[in-house]
Amino acid sequence: MIIEDQVSWLPMFFKLFRPTFYLCEENSLLMAKMKIKEKKQIKYNAILEVSEKLMQLNGLHALNLDDVAKEAKMAKGTLYLYFKSKEEILGALALKARKMLLAAFKENISSKTSAIDKLKGVIEANYLFYKSNRLYYDLVSFYEISERETETPQMQEVIRQITNLIVSIIEEGQENEEIRKSIDPNVLSISMWGMTVGVMQLLKVKAELISTHQALTEQKIIQNYTELFAIGIKK
Amino acid sequence: MIIEDQVSWLPMFFKLFRPTFYLCEENSLLMAKMKIKEKKQIKYNAILEVSEKLMQLNGLHALNLDDVAKEAKMAKGTLYLYFKSKEEILGALALKARKMLLAAFKENISSKTSAIDKLKGVIEANYLFYKSNRLYYDLVSFYEISERETETPQMQEVIRQITNLIVSIIEEGQENEEIRKSIDPNVLSISMWGMTVGVMQLLKVKAELISTHQALTEQKIIQNYTELFAIGIKK
């Protein structure tokens, strides 16, 4: 590196300065680098935030890079410095959404002791996530219900973590004699994921029907599903 | 139109035929009307058939009215005499798909005696329908998992019939002491629909994952889901 080279012709006694020198050099370089990184991160985030905002206004599919650029006060080309394609923007948000969901699961589980309560907690967390982060929920299910070829390894990794989390709860439940041992944890994990996403999706799509039908409320449906699931897996 | 214009220059003596013409007017008018209706129906169906064919070839979303018109040997404008919009074509096919699904449910149930077997039959029919009519299944779930503002009353009606069918099975099961009475049939009906669609969707989206994971097969997942459901509702 440039600096090293220069240092090599510095007279011996000058090297006394090196410690201080390096400290401030290191700091200033580091700070400069950090500033640049931060700036990049800030713009990166700005694009995501604007995209999110626009999607919240107009829906997942109406996202349009012209609008994003305009709203983010950037040139359209600039977007492409941060994301290779529109798809990548969606992907980044979907990744974020999945991570949020995983975090929500972990959070909701942490206070539970029995395996079945934990699984109920996962369903509940899913529901709460859906209720409080509609766009993010949509992003999760968008990639979950459509066959995108564009799922990145990172995105798959989060799903894997979610799956593993559920599988480990199930196994724990089987060891504790809470859950029937005849059920393969992998199979249960995936069908639970399907059922849960399906029920949430239904709440979303049939929101109007549900709100007008006296016997139906979101809570009742969730509760019914949760109980049914719990009974179904119990020993 | 050209023909009308020509008729207008028909010579006087041609009007002699009018009396006879009038005599059979009622019938002929009816017949004419029927013919017209039939003709309309024929074209209407032709458009749907062509659309279906093209969607089967290229997928749900690749449908393109230029191609439909060309394939149906009509002008593009003609399509708009039979359907207000592209959306309406999709809607009509989705309606057909729902009707087919309802029929499949009824068919599969007919041989079953116990309520729980009937409900299992519904799940099975759903799966079989998914396996054998991919496009129609897609059409059902496309409208089921996305919030289309374009669901027509007719489409809702079929869903109502499906719901009613399931509700009545559940009620029958409760009377027979097969199914726990604490469950509200309406609630169960809707959550069953959600779960089932969700699990099917998962099979579709995660097909690759499932096929590469040794512990997973479509059958196992379906079976696991079905059993879990059956146990969950049993008395």
Add this chain to the structure above:
Amino acid sequence: MIIEDQVSWLPMFFKLFRPTFYLCEENSLLMAKMKIKEKKQIKYNAILEVSEKLMQLNGLHALNLDDVAKEAKMAKGTLYLYFKSKEEILGALALKARKMLLAAFKENISSKTSAIDKLKGVIEANYLFYKSNRLYYDLVSFYEISERETETPQMQEVIRQITNLIVSIIEEGQENEEIRKSIDPNVLSISMWGMTVGVMQLLKVKAELISTHQALTEQKIIQNYTELFAIGIKK
């Protein structure tokens, strides 16, 4: 067809009118069809003319569909009703250019009797074509000097005709003992084509050099090339 059907219930005596009727019908239909075809042709030509004009102003490569649409007072989409792509516009003009060149060859040859004079005529026609139809010449050589994958069969056909024309002149010359028989007509035909295009291209590219160099004129170069060629092939 509609018209046939109606005719079928026309009373006998009305059929007397048919001849006249058909005549005018036929005429009017034909005329309508012709009008439509003509209209299409007019627009098709308009697009080509506008493209040609713009290329003449800004060069072959600056052609831009926005400008074409604006200049032709059409919507951009309309262009795509007449041409599948920008490439096709270029191709159509290049085809026209090749046809014009072939015609120029034939025209210039027609008055010549000896084979060598005919070949000289081809070179001369090439030069005259270049001088009087610069854009078209560019279009010919654009496709001739760049490796387009987009040469259509039609375009290749014209080149084939040009080649055949030259081959047949050479063969004729060999029969007449004008041209050495040791030369393969196919080989000569193609190298003649290469040389000629090359010399023209040079005139074009080095126009400035030529005009400033006292010993050089286009005519001298062409003449020198022509003679050299003639001597080179003579018996």
Add this chain to the structure above:
Amino acid sequence: MIIEDQVSWLPMFFKLFRPTFYLCEENSLLMAKMKIKEKKQIKYNAILEVSEKLMQLNGLHALNLDDVAKEAKMAKGTLYLYFKSKEEILGALALKARKMLLAAFKENISSKTSAIDKLKGVIEANYLFYKSNRLYYDLVSFYEISERETETPQMQEVIRQITNLIVSIIEEGQENEEIRKSIDPNVLSISMWGMTVGVMQLLKVKAELISTHQALTEQKIIQNYTELFAIGIKK
């Protein structure tokens, strides 16, 4: 720049070295200047090498400054310190290509004694150059067949040298009574250049046609052209 800045804070006693430094100043300044020039040259060359490499991979027209910068491990802006524009990079490479071609001519001629053999040698060298340095050949002909306003004096100079070389061979041939004296050497030189480039271009563009046509091979065409040319100019 960083280095300058640091030097400026060097402690006083470091200046003791300055006398010595001054003694050799003239030299060192020269050396420094040379080093700077060399450094510049190194980067300049690096850019050209990378550009060449990328063009060899993807073709003449696919060159893209983003890629160049990345591959050369420079910032994109840095490219503009060494070249005013992308065009200038191409120009520099085209100049190199022309120089290589001139060198190839000289090399191939050196062993020949008769003027006609030398001219044949030029054609042969052209063909060999085309066969073995495709990119460079493309660069030569790209500037030779398209009217770039960007031909620099340097580039023109090389062409002048090529022309002079050929002119002098022709004159030599005329003195030796090998070549007809009626031909103006300047005219012949330029038409020979045109023909030769044209035939090579044809080999390139019609490569497929040639390879599929039984009567045609590159060698036959070149040979036919060469002979025809030789006969055409012979006394």
Add this chain to the structure above:
DNA sequence: GATGAATGAGAATTCATTCAT
């Protein structure tokens, strides 16, 4: 009823060049 030409707003992506640091 039927036609099909015309529309024109989109939409995604590229890239040579500039310029503040």
Add this chain to the structure above:
DNA sequence: TATGAATGAATTCTCATTCAT
């Protein structure tokens, strides 16, 4: 010198819908 983020015009192609005939 060197950087590299930012620009933004440029460009091709699509397609649901309309409307004059």
